[in-house]
């Protein structure tokens with residue numbers, strides 16, 4: 001299988017690191033994970049058509065991970081998608097999708113009526129919400145989902161993808177999490193979020209030590225992520241969801257390598273990795 005990093009950034013705008021999104025694909029199937037800002041542009045750059053994506057999986061409903069959902073759907077219709085979207089996400093996804101579709105209902109109906117295209121199936125969104133744990137088969141890929149710890153976000157998930165004896169693990173957004181280390185054991189590749197200590201500056205009034213602490217406390221610090229990868233005994237560690245998006249690469253590699261024992265890969269938008 002192949003992992004394509006589509007967006008390795010966070011809510012703050014960075015033209016080199018778009019909002020969180022990843023693609024897992026085989027010759028037969030493709031799954032999009034999250035749809036952060038700019039996902040459709042990155043799909044185009046990666047030469048992936050949204051008409052063929054088999055399913056969308058959402059790690060959680062933080063806006064940076066879902067903000068381009070409608071753009072994904074409408075652009076797929078414009079690209080002649082003729083099948084429904086299957087969306088898998090946490091509790092609340094049905095309500096969220098309904099609200100988004102409702103917000104654009106009048107505009108969409110006018111377009112459909114005026115443009116007279118033969119299919120409107122791309123607007124048919126079939127949503128399934130996760131339990132605490134489960135497995136879902138999408139084509140020749142098996143997706144295993146499990147809860148991670150992104151409190152105060154109530155429902156947040158990590159994923160394992162299985163294909164031909166290979167395993168790919170995604171942390172989603174999480175603070176250091178036992179469940180991730182449990183389900184990520186011996187994975188071929190762990191894609192993990194990271195909060196880079198000492199790289200974020202405080203701003204008067206807007207970002208104090210206290211607000212910084214709050215952001216850090218529901219993510220995984222760079223001084224810890226290598227330890228997690230080590231405990232999970234993963235073969236390869238790829239970092240993503242960088243907070244902040246600009247940082248000293250060498251310094252980050254050094255900090256993580258010290259704990260992990262191997263060099264991590266610093267993710268970047270459009271990086272493709274075969275697993």
Ligand SMILES: [Zn+2]
Nearest residue numbers: 060062150173
């Ligand atoms: Zn989040």
Ligand SMILES: [Zn+2]
Nearest residue numbers: 020062064173
């Ligand atoms: Zn996030």
